[in-house]
Amino acid sequence: MDETTFASLYHDMWLIRAFEQGLESEFEKGNVPGMLHTGLGQEATQAALAAHLEATDAYFPDHRGHGINALAQQRHRGDGRRIMAELFGRSTGVCSGKGGSLHSADPLAGNFGDNAIEGSYMATVLGVALASKMRGESKVACAIIGDGTVGRGEFHESLNMAAIWELPVLYACVNNGYAIHTPVGKGHASADIVDLARGYGFPCEQVDGNDIDASYDLVERAVRHIRDGNGPFFVEFMTWRWQGVFTGEFRPADEVKYWREDHDPILMAADRLREMGWTDEHLDQVEREAHDTISYWIDFAKESPPPDPAKATADVYVGFEVAGS
Ligand SMILES: Cc1ncc(C[n+]2csc(CCOP(=O)(O)OP(=O)(O)O)c2C)c(N)n1
Numbered sequence: 001m002d003e004t005t006f007a008s009l010y011h012d013m014w015l016i017r018a019f020e021q022g023l024e025s026e027f028e029k030g031n032v033p034g035m036l037h038t039g040l041g042q043e044a045t046q047a048a049l050a051a052h053l054e055a056t057d058a059y060f061p062d063h064r065g066h067g068i069n070a071l072a073q074q075r076h077r078g079d080g081r082r083i084m085a086e087l088f089g090r091s092t093g094v095c096s097g098k099g100g101s102l103h104s105a106d107p108l109a110g111n112f113g114d115n116a117i118e119g120s121y122m123a124t125v126l127g128v129a130l131a132s133k134m135r136g137e138s139k140v141a142c143a144i145i146g147d148g149t150v151g152r153g154e155f156h157e158s159l160n161m162a163a164i165w166e167l168p169v170l171y172a173c174v175n176n177g178y179a180i181h182t183p184v185g186k187g188h189a190s191a192d193i194v195d196l197a198r199g200y201g202f203p204c205e206q207v208d209g210n211d212i213d214a215s216y217d218l219v220e221r222a223v224r225h226i227r228d229g230n231g232p233f234f235v236e237f238m239t240w241r242w243q244g245v246f247t248g249e250f251r252p253a254d255e256v257k258y259w260r261e262d263h264d265p266i267l268m269a270a271d272r273l274r275e276m277g278w279t280d281e282h283l284d285q286v287e288r289e290a291h292d293t294i295s296y297w298i299d300f301a302k303e304s305p306p307p308d309p310a311k312a313t314a315d316v317y318v319g320f321e322v323a324g325s
């Protein structure tokens with residue numbers, strides 16, 4: 001990978017980390033409504049996906065997808081602040097503040113939305129993919145799923161149908177080792193999800209999801225395969241999330257140390273940049289700029305008005321309004 005691309009991905013990863021850290025701090029102060037699951041620790045996986053998905057593609061983020069949503073919004077719609085505002089429940093958010101963390105969507109940025117039912121969009125992604133195929137478009141329909149999703153029936157139904165209809169689906173499985181507190185090997189027949197997916201007969205590959213270089217290259221290859229009309233592709237990103245579903249650490253100290261200090265995606269990328277001649281000062285500058293950008297986004301969100309109660313039912317259904325109470 002050339003230095004310019006690597007540097008740009010490093011910026012993206014820092015933007016995600018600063019976004020999540022800023023958000024987490026505001027959440028702890030009680031300024032962010034609802035629940036929060038951050039993508040801290042998974043920045044390389046998200047930046048690699050965001051780098052290759054166009055506005056005309058369709059991705060379904062999982063419950064840790066604020067980072068990819070912010071990058072897509074910034075890149076395709078020119079204003080990443082609208083994801084922050086959405087999380088703060090403000091009218092300037094992408095869904096006018098009514099979606100929040102788990103239900104924000106903006107198809108014009110390629111973001112077809114998460115919802116709180118893990119795995120449900122393993123079915124809807126097929127519809128988007130089928131429509132694209134029937135219309136002769138070259139859309140990539142991407143389902144970003146956690147390892148926990150694999151135990152749902154929709155996982156297997158989806159892979160099967162994508163295989164037999166040769167649909168343009170990118171399955172991006174984020175294997176961060178646990179579903180709530182259950183280790184992946186205890187919850188599924190294989191700790192390597194890729195081995196379960198291989199039975200459906202299309203390309204399935206595993207990658208170090210904290211290695212931005214390897215993740216970027218694999219997503220590039222997978223997207224090319226799909227756009228060229230070759231049907232689905234499954235990628236398993238091996239990564240780790242700093243934050244569980246609930247507060248408190250439940251994992252062994254040596255595991256925490258490994259992932260947070262020895263195998264952190266941003267620290268690993270910084271080492272690579274140092275090898276390319278970057279100074280600590282230059283690296284610090286990227287970090288500082290990301291935090292400055294996010295402070296500005298948070299200020300924008302806080303200063304934005306809340307949604308108008310009179311519009312509570314607007315945009316809920318297509319084609320008609322529900323009478324407000
Ligand atoms: C169908 C369904 N079952 C259970 C839940 C409750 N739930 C929320 S997050 C979660 C764990 C998901 O684990 P994983 O997919 O590995 O994602 P991670 O949090 O590890 O990123 C569960 C079970 C849910 N949201 N939907």
Ligand SMILES: [Mg+2]
Binds near residue numbers: 175177178
């Ligand atoms: Mg998980």
